[in-house]
Structure formats: C-alpha cells, structure tokens
Amino acid sequence: MTRPSITLERRDAVATILKSRGDALVVTGLGSPTWDVAATSESPLNFYLWGAMGGAAMIGLGLALAQPARRVIVITGDGELLMGMGSLATIGVEHPANLSIVVLDNEHYGETGMQESHTARGVDLAAIAVASNFASASTLYTRRELDAWVPALYRDAGPLLGVVKVRPTQPPLQVPARDGTSIRSRFREALLGPGASRESS
Numbered sequence: 001m002t003r004p005s006i007t008l009e010r011r012d013a014v015a016t017i018l019k020s021r022g023d024a025l026v027v028t029g030l031g032s033p034t035w036d037v038a039a040t041s042e043s044p045l046n047f048y049l050w051g052a053m054g055g056a057a058m059i060g061l062g063l064a065l066a067q068p069a070r071r072v073i074v075i076t077g078d079g080e081l082l083m084g085m086g087s088l089a090t091i092g093v094e095h096p097a098n099l100s101i102v103v104l105d106n107e108h109y110g111e112t113g114m115q116e117s118h119t120a121r122g123v124d125l126a127a128i129a130v131a132s133n134f135a136s137a138s139t140l141y142t143r144r145e146l147d148a149w150v151p152a153l154y155r156d157a158g159p160l161l162g163v164v165k166v167r168p169t170q171p172p173l174q175v176p177a178r179d180g181t182s183i184r185s186r187f188r189e190a191l192l193g194p195g196a197s198r199e200s201s
Contacts, residue, residue, distance in 0.1 A: 004141040010104050010166040014075065015040040016143075017102060017150055017164075021073070024154065025063055025191065029056040029076030032170075033104055037075055039174030044190035048176050048183055054084030057101055061091050064099035064158075067191070071098050071154055078105040078119045078163075085128070088161075092133030097157040101129075106168040119163075129161040137161040 010032065018026070018041035027047045028034040033056075034048045047063070049056055060074035081087075081103050091099065107120035119125060129137035135158050140146050149162055177183055189195070 004165075006107075006141060006165045006167055008141070008143065008146065008164060008166045009169060009171075010106065011036050011039060011171045013104065013146060013164050013166055016146055017073075017075070017153065020150070020154065022071075022154075024071040024073050025067065027056055027060045027063065027072065027074045029053075029074070029080035031077065031080070033075045033077055033080070034176065035174050036104070036171070038176035039171070042176065044186045046176070047187045050178055050180065053080055054087070056080055057084055057087040057091060060099055060101065061087070061094060061096060064096040065094065068096070068098055070191075071100065072096075073153070074099070074101045076101070076103060078103055078107065078117050078125065079109040081125060082118055082123070088129050088132040088134070091159050092129070095133065095135075096159055097135075099158045100153045100160040101162070102153070103161065103163045104166050105163050106166050108168045126161060126163045129159075134159045134161050137163070139163040139165065141165045 014036040025045050028037045028049055030049050030051060030053055037046055056074050056076040060072050064072040103125055105119050107117055109115045109117050126137040126139045138149055140149055140162055
C-alpha cells in the first residue's frame, strides 16, 4: 500500500501543537524536539532532556502519575522512542489519563547522521501503542489531520499517542538552557512554587 507523502514541517507542527498548551507540562526528547519546543513555546514548565536517549516517555509517565491534575505532554522523536520502546508497554499498564505523547517522526536518526530509522522501513509506532493498551493512537500526515487531532491531545483521556510525520529538515537551532540542575530547579519552582527547588536539595 502506498503511504501518503510527508509534507509537514516539524517546527510548524510543534507550534501548532503547543499554541493552546495553557499550563500543560512539557517533556522533550533529546535533540531536535528540544530545539523545536524552545523555539516555539519556551516556558519554565518545559523539562528539556539533553541526554538519556529513550527516557522522555518514562519521565513523562512519572510526572503524569505525580501530577494527576495536570496534562503532561511528551514531545520526542522516532529515534528516541525506538530506543525506549518498552516504555509504551509500561505506560499502557499504568494507563495515566493525563499523559499524551507526540512523536515527531522524520523517519531518520537525526542526531547520528540522518540514517533511516525503523519507521522508514515499516515499523508502526501508533499500532504498537494501541497493542500496548493506549486509549488511542494516531498517525498524522497532513495539516488538516493535525489540526483536527490537537484538541484531543489536551481534552481526551489518555494515554494518547500521536505520530506526526514530518519532513527530514533541520530548522535553525534554538538552544535552551543546558545545565540539568538549572532545568530541574526552574521546572520544579514553576510547578510547585518558589522555594520548591531549595526544599528538595
């Protein structure tokens, strides 16, 4: 079966996804998802990962379980999620209603030289999420599909997963803070209030 052509630009897609984020907590996978979120929706409620490849979804799960009244959005890439595929099974078992995962799938390993990833060869991340007991999972190719899906990202009971197929382009880097301690402290204070980071030290 012929697949639809990929037309979405990654940074435009991220801007669309986060335009109405409100007070949602956002966890980013390493590399391009971090740069895209920093460029389009910089906030102290963003938790940027600069390493720990494969860990974004599990950090999102922990945050969703700890903050059940807040929507948690994980924005990551296909390569990063493929590295931590088992996280989908764990998330499906825990079944957090407030967790949504967005996979920016350019079908390449962008951080290691743009080799084709498994999704370019037919691996279906949305199907794996459905088989892992996610409430819903979708693969999105067009602007119309993305616009129609975004409200569900914030409204519907999760866990949700959206695989957003994007072109393998490289927008200009927008690099946020890199120090892990600083990222943790500003996120914690934005979430729990002034002094929260000192209390945890």
